Amino acid sequence: MSYPTRSLSTHMRGASGSASTASQSPALMARIEEKKAELEHLKELRDLSAAVAAQMEALEKKVSTLSDGTEAIATVMGNWHNVLRAINMASAKFAAPPGDAAAEDEPSEPLPQTLVRIPTEHAPALQAQAEAVGEAAAAEDESTAST
Template sequence: MSTPSQQAPPHLIQRMQEKEQELEQLLILRQLATHLQTHFDELSDKFDGLVQGNQAVSKVLENWSDVFRTINMTDNYASQDQEGEQDRSSLVRIPIV
């Protein structure tokens, strides 16, 4: 009994070998695409974390204007208080650099 490859013409055997190589390359490509997709998913998660962190920083920075306004008001009150020589026991002065 002879095997099918011995009965097949040489050009068909060559064509079959080319298709097997093509299949191997496609399997490698699929594996690389899966790794790439995993990498991009992880990257997306990291960007989501950065966006959330940036939002938190933005909220903190928004509050700084209120802090400086409060310091300024306190400084103005302290200046007025010194002029009138009133009791400043509840006032805390914070120097602005």
């Protein structure tokens, strides 16, 4: 893109001498049009940059939530060995071998109720609900990724 080498003051003097502003130099008009087009492109770039910034902020919030959830899962998983050890200790205390002489002298005590109860009657409904939520989240992630 080359620009006229003539100075603006000499160009303006030549234009001021004419009777009409419509007879301005075609080079000057072309440059004005170029600058208008450049301004439009800059405005479009600004709008697109603002949209990208908003999407990045939304992504940052989602990643932060994911990070917090991961930490919570790690804490739960880290505590499972303690839970299982406590269950094992409680079960071992009440389970005595049947041939033990000390156990025959004492009246037999019934074993305690189950320490961990996992309801299974609602499992299919809960699993279907969890899958539906997972599919909805995946569809939302795809829609935000495509925009």
